[in-house]
Amino acid sequence: MITTIVVIGIIAVLAFWAVSIYNKLVALRNRYENGFAQIEVQLKRRYDLIPNLVETAKGYLSHERETLEAVIAARNQAMAGLQAAAADPSNASAIKELASAEGILGGALGRLNVVMEAYPDLKANENMMQLSEELTTTENKVAFARQAYNDQVTEYNSYRQSFPPIVFANMFGHGLDAELLEFADSEQIQEAPQVSFN
Amino acid sequence: MNFFQAQDTARRKTGQLVMLFGLAVITLILLTNVLVAVVVSWGGAQRGVAWQDAVAAVPIENWLAISLGVLGVIGVASVFKFVGLRGGGRSIAEALGGHLIHQTTTDRKERRLLNVVEEMAIASGVPVPPVYLIPEASINAFAAGFTVDDAVIGINQGTLDLLDRGELQGVVAHEFSHILNGDMNINLRLIAILHGILFVGMIGYGLLRSGGFSRRNGGALVALGVGLLIVGYGGTFFGNLIKAAVSRQREYLADASAVQFTRDPGGIADALKKIGGYSAGSSLDNPKAEESAHMFFGAAAPKFARSMMATHPPLEERILAIQPNWNGQFPYLGVTPGAMAEQAGVSAFSGPIEVQATPEQVVAQVGQPSPESVDVARTLIQDNPPDLKNAAHDQYMARALIYGMLIVQDGDTAQEQLRYLRARDEALVNDHLDTLLPQIHASAGAHRLTLFEMAVPALKEMSSAQYRRFDQNCAQLITIDKRVDLFEWVLHRLLIKEIKPHFDGPQIVRGRIKKIGRVESEAAHLLAVLASAGHADYDQQQKAYRAGADELALSVAFDYQEVFDFAQLNRALAKLRKLHPLTKPALIKAFASVVLADDHLSEDEGALLHGISATLDCPLPPSIYA
Numbered sequence: 052m053i054t055t056i057v058v059i060g061i062i063a064v065l066a067f068w069a070v071s072i073y074n075k076l077v078a079l080r081n082r083y084e085n086g087f088a089q090i091e092v093q094l095k096r097r098y099d100l101i102p103n104l105v106e107t108a109k110g111y112l113s114h115e116r117e118t119l120e121a122v123i124a125a126r127n128q129a130m131a132g133l134q135a136a137a138a139d140p141s142n143a144s145a146i147k148e149l150a151s152a153e154g155i156l157g158g159a160l161g162r163l164n165v166v167m168e169a170y171p172d173l174k175a176n177e178n179m180m181q182l183s184e185e186l187t188t189t190e191n192k193v194a195f196a197r198q199a200y201n202d203q204v205t206e207y208n209s210y211r212q213s214f215p216p217i218v219f220a221n222m223f224g225h226g227l228d229a230e231l232l233e234f235a236d237s238e239q240i241q242e243a244p245q246v247s248f249n
Numbered sequence: 250m251n252f253f254q255a256q257d258t259a260r261r262k263t264g265q266l267v268m269l270f271g272l273a274v275i276t277l278i279l280l281t282n283v284l285v286a287v288v289v290s291w292g293g294a295q296r297g298v299a300w301q302d303a304v305a306a307v308p309i310e311n312w313l314a315i316s317l318g319v320l321g322v323i324g325v326a327s328v329f330k331f332v333g334l335r336g337g338g339r340s341i342a343e344a345l346g347g348h349l350i351h352q353t354t355t356d357r358k359e360r361r362l363l364n365v366v367e368e369m370a371i372a373s374g375v376p377v378p379p380v381y382l383i384p385e386a387s388i389n390a391f392a393a394g395f396t397v398d399d400a401v402i403g404i405n406q407g408t409l410d411l412l413d414r415g416e417l418q419g420v421v422a423h424e425f426s427h428i429l430n431g432d433m434n435i436n437l438r439l440i441a442i443l444h445g446i447l448f449v450g451m452i453g454y455g456l457l458r459s460g461g462f463s464r465r466n467g468g469a470l471v472a473l474g475v476g477l478l479i480v481g482y483g484g485t486f487f488g489n490l491i492k493a494a495v496s497r498q499r500e501y502l503a504d505a506s507a508v509q510f511t512r513d514p515g516g517i518a519d520a521l522k523k524i525g526g527y528s529a530g531s532s533l534d535n536p537k538a539e540e541s542a543h544m545f546f547g548a549a550a551p552k553f554a555r556s557m558m559a560t561h562p563p564l565e566e567r568i569l570a571i572q573p574n575w576n577g578q579f580p581y582l583g584v585t586p587g588a589m590a591e592q593a594g595v596s597a598f599s600g601p602i603e604v605q606a607t608p609e610q611v612v613a614q615v616g617q618p619s620p621e622s623v624d625v626a627r628t629l630i631q632d633n634p635p636d637l638k639n640a641a642h643d644q645y646m647a648r649a650l651i652y653g654m655l656i657v658q659d660g661d662t663a664q665e666q667l668r669y670l671r672a673r674d675e676a677l678v679n680d681h682l683d684t685l686l687p688q689i690h691a692s693a694g695a696h697r698l699t700l701f702e703m704a705v706p707a708l709k710e711m712s713s714a715q716y717r718r719f720d721q722n723c724a725q726l727i728t729i730d731k732r733v734d735l736f737e738w739v740l741h742r743l744l745i746k747e748i749k750p751h752f753d754g755p756q757i758v759r760g761r762i763k764k765i766g767r768v769e770s771e772a773a774h775l776l777a778v779l780a781s782a783g784h785a786d787y788d789q790q791q792k793a794y795r796a797g798a799d800e801l802a803l804s805v806a807f808d809y810q811e812v813f814d815f816a817q818l819n820r821a822l823a824k825l826r827k828l829h830p831l832t833k834p835a836l837i838k839a840f841a842s843v844v845l846a847d848d849h850l851s852e853d854e855g856a857l858l859h860g861i862s863a864t865l866d867c868p869l870p871p872s873i874y875a
Contacts, residue, residue, distance in 0.1 A: 055473075063322045063452060067329040074333055074344065081343040089644060089710060092353050188681075192645040195715075199644070202712035 072216050076225045079210055080141065083203035083229055087140040089196040090232065094133050094153075097189040101126045101160075104182045108163070111173040115166050122163050125156040143230035153234045197232050204229045252429060252616030252867070255502075256830035259431030260760075262495060263438060269491050270442045274323055277449060277484050278316045284476035285315055291472075322452060327445030334437050337399030337755045338392070339379065341437075341544070344537055347381030347403050352642040352707040358409050365414065365421050366402060367703060369510070371626035372618040373425055374859075374868035376705040376747040378402050382409065387529040388520070390546040392424040392433055395755040397868065398747050400428050407529060408546075412520055419507050419517030420546055422618075426506035427544075429616045429868070432499050434757075436544045439495070443488040444540065450481020489558050496543035496560040504567055512620040518571045521547070525564045526579035606850075608800070608841035612834045615867045622870035629699040629871055634688045640681070641703040644710040648719055649681040651704060653689040654697055654740060655726040656682075662730040669725055673718075694736065694852035698859055699871065701743060709751045716752050720744070733815045735782060735853055739860035742822075746863055758866075760829045765801050765836065768828065771821035772836065773798065773805035775861065778818055779843045781810035783854035793846035800839035822864050837867055 105119050112119060132149035139145060167173055174180075208228045211220045220226060286304050293303025334340055342349075350359050363380060370377040375397045383389075385405045394400030402424050412420065427433055457474030507517045524531045524547050531547025542549035548561040561567075568575050614622070630638070640646035656666045671679055689697065711719060723744060727737045750756055765772060780794035787809065794807040828836065840861065844854040862869040 057318075059452060060318055060321055060325075063448070064325055066451075067326060067448075071329055071333055078336070078340060078343045081346070085349040086712070088348065089351055089353075092351055092355075191680075192643070195645045199710070199712035199715055202714045206713070 068215075069219055072219050073223045076207075076211065076216065076220065076223055079203070079207040080225065080229070083200060083207050084140045086196070086200035086203045087137065087232075090193060090200055091133060091137045093189055093192045093196050094129075097186065097193060098126055098130045098133070100182060100186050100189065101156075104179070104186065107176065107178050107182060108167065108173060111170050111176075112166065118159075118163050118166050122156075122159045125152070125159040128152045129156045141227075141229055143227065146230040146232055150232055150234055157234065197234070201231050201233075204231055251613065251834075253830045253834050255430040255616075259435055260830065262435055266435065266438065266442065266491070266495070270446075270488075273446060273484055273487055273491075274320065276487075277323070277446065277480055278319050280480045280483070281319050281449075281477070282312055282315055284480065285312075285473075288472050288476070319449065322449055323445040325445075326448035327441050330444040331438075331441040334441060335754050337396075337750065338394030338401035338433070339381075339399070339751070341391075341393040341541060342381035342383075342401050342403045345381075345383055345403065345535055345541070347383045349710070350380045350382050351710065352644065361414060362404060362409055362417060362421075365418050367630065368623055368626050369418070369421050369425050369618065371629065371699055371702055372510075372622040372870055372872075373429060373616065374618075374862070374870050375400075375425075375428065376702055376743075378428070379706045379709055380404060382406060383533075383535075385533050385535065387531050387533060388412065388524045388527055388547065389531040389533060389549065390420050390424055391541070391544040392427045393437065393541070393544055394428070394433050395437060395757055396434070396750065397428055397866070398750040399755040400433060405533075407527070411523055411527065415513060415516040416520040416523065417516075418511055419513065419515075419520050422507035422510040423503045423517060423546055425510065425618070426503040427499070430499070430502065430506070432503070433544070435495065435499075436541075439492050439543065440540050443485065443492060446484040446488045447481065450478050450485060453477025453479070453481050492543050493558050493560050497562050500561050500567070501570060504571060508571060510618045510620075511623070514571045518568050518575070521564055521568050521571075522575075522579050525568075526581050606841070606845065608838045608845060611841035611845075611869070612838045614870050614872070615834075615837060615862070618870055619872075622872040625870070625872040626699075629696060630703065633692065633696055633700060636684060637688055637692065637700055638703070640685055641700050642707055644707045646681050646685075647704040647707040648711075648722075649678045649685055650689070650700060651708070651719075651723065651740070651744075652678065652726060653682055653685045654701065655723060655737060656686065657730070658690050666726050666729055669729060670722065673722060694856050695871065697736075698739070698743075698856060701740065702747075705747055708748050713752055716748070720749075733813065735813055736856055738813065738815045738818070739856045742860045742864055758826050760827055760833075762827050763829045763832060765803075765828070765832055768824050769803055769805060771824045772801055772839070773803050773808070774817060774821045775825070776801075776803075776839060776843050777808050778810050778813070779840060779854065779857060779861075780807065780846075782813075782857055783844055783851050784847060789847060793843045796846045797839040797843035800842050801835060822861065826865055828865075833865060833867055836865070837862065 101122065105122055109119060129149070129152040132145070132152035136142070136145040136149040210216055211225055211228065286307075289307055290300030290303050293300050293306075296303075298306075350363060352363065354360055354363065359382070366380055367377050378392075378394075378400045379402075381401055381403045383403050383405045386407045387405055388407045388411055389405045390408055391403045392400055393403065402421070404420075408417070408420060427436075453474045453476065457471055457478060504517060508514045511517075531545070531549065533542075533545070533549045538545075538549050543560040545561075547564070548559060562570075565577070633641075637650065640650040652670060657663050667679065667682070670682070692700070708716075708719070723741070727733055727741060733741075762768060776794055776797040780790045780797070784790045784793050790809065791807050798805065798807075825836065840858060844850055844858060850858075859869060
């Protein structure tokens, strides 16, 4: 009888342990998904600003249609990537695609920036200055939100990979690591704004 | 019932719960033993042994082992659950699949909800709680947490879509009553305790299933399993009765408080009527909702609406308690409602409010927001420059806002502080500081404190690592000039009290000291600090101090505080936090007597009062210090 009781006791403790691991995994995933929502807000704001920027630049840069079109195409690509990633932030390939689309957009904006250097009138345009200021702010916010998201993803991943959660993680539907959101030009984003008129 | 009585009742309720729980556990142990005895005597009867002899043949150790086993299982289960809940309110919201509504949201309905919550929080003098959206179509809401500082509010999608501003305000006021009255703490403990009892039944279920596969001892295991199942679910049944009884009373109280806070019986009554008229009502689909059913605004499982198991009183009775002449008609909402128009802006603020506070009135307002304090809160929120308001709602800029509040106005120290910030890798914050700083320095102390409270949920959106860096920077900015002034101290108190628990888990302080006499020197020190801060010459300070000391019958002489000694103040507050809720009104009254001795509340006094009352868990509405 005593053995039975001890066995029941051990089973009970093990069951609780498993349940608490499951709950913690769910909570951590929920947390990084909430973190992604924060990036989404900022990225959307950024993608909404870019068409305005291009619209304003159009009047001055009639000979640079290709550059402008590249920016718009990259922006649309990134927008689609964001929608896919937001639908399921635990989907690693969607996150990777968003990251690469963001990289392309960053590059396109960088080229636009170089082109605009040759047009002092455009640099002095009131509307343009305001837009680029807002774009800078949003980029900083994206960087900050991304840092928070990556912290949360790291926390989830390292908990998932630790022992004992690793034993149960697969069974509980937490078989894969979440993907960090690293932009190719992440250093550039942190160091300097893409569009600046100093 | 005032704030302090409600706190005291909540504490006593928790005590009663522990007792009832103890009784339930003892009953469970006895039942399990009886059950085993029945199994043994049945086995004896099979072998032709009289049942008395068969039972007597079992050694006493076995009975002890059974009892300890049951006790251990319940204990372990409860402890595990409690540990799971240690994260505070957000662990509940996350378990229910809630999504945090970000402060920067552009969705009109979400914005309106956040505005309503913010107004109500500032009017109550508590930090603005994060709001989670629960993906359920029904009309329901909850508040969860151990203290006001880790509290979160959860709102169903249906609530957001179907209620207008007035009704939403009624629901939010109802939830704030749970936050302020200490109901949330009881609710979380209930979850943990009931979980332990329920688990006995779950083991029984497990045995029953495994017994079917086992050849040897199969019959005995099945019998034991059935027994434990009955015992466990029986225990849960009684546990649910306890839960329901406690919850039903608190719901009436919360409804009444909601009317008192908003002075608008229409809002909450209409919200309840909409639940009645809506096909999905207030029911929840998530199976996890069952264990937290008693935390919600409306019944999560309406099928037991009238039984003893109901966690909420019937809708009709709740509505009639608020509107006795209700005609019994529910508005028909159908299944998919159209979008409701948002009321244009907020109601106009009706002129400046005369704050003719006496010490008695100050005490009466602790934890009791009134429509007037909601108006004051709205003005305090609206009067801020748009840039600062935006910054307070933005996870990224909120830090710049707080840094800005810590940066002094004059030359050398300010330069050093800015240099320090620039050297950190958060350098980009500085760009925002350039625009924010002049506006921060131009705003009054009360507005700055309001901005701080508004920034709380945005700051809670940081990751742990970001918070640590932020915390370190704040500490550096405060101490860079080798001294801590009064406003810096207040901000630091609020940072520790309101932000830290979100990252490090709630701090639960048990108030056990029942006599002010036991903390005489600490109370005297606080009164002396208040008297020294708010009055110009020694005679006035002396007089103000006496006014407070007489309230508490303190014999300690006035000790003029020439320099602001924050370390001693912190020590005194740490001790005073341990006071029993029913002794706190006298203390708050004494503080109010000191600061109001000259019938005038200076900015410093207001800030100090805010910091001190927040630390002592006695939220003061801004109508007092603003």
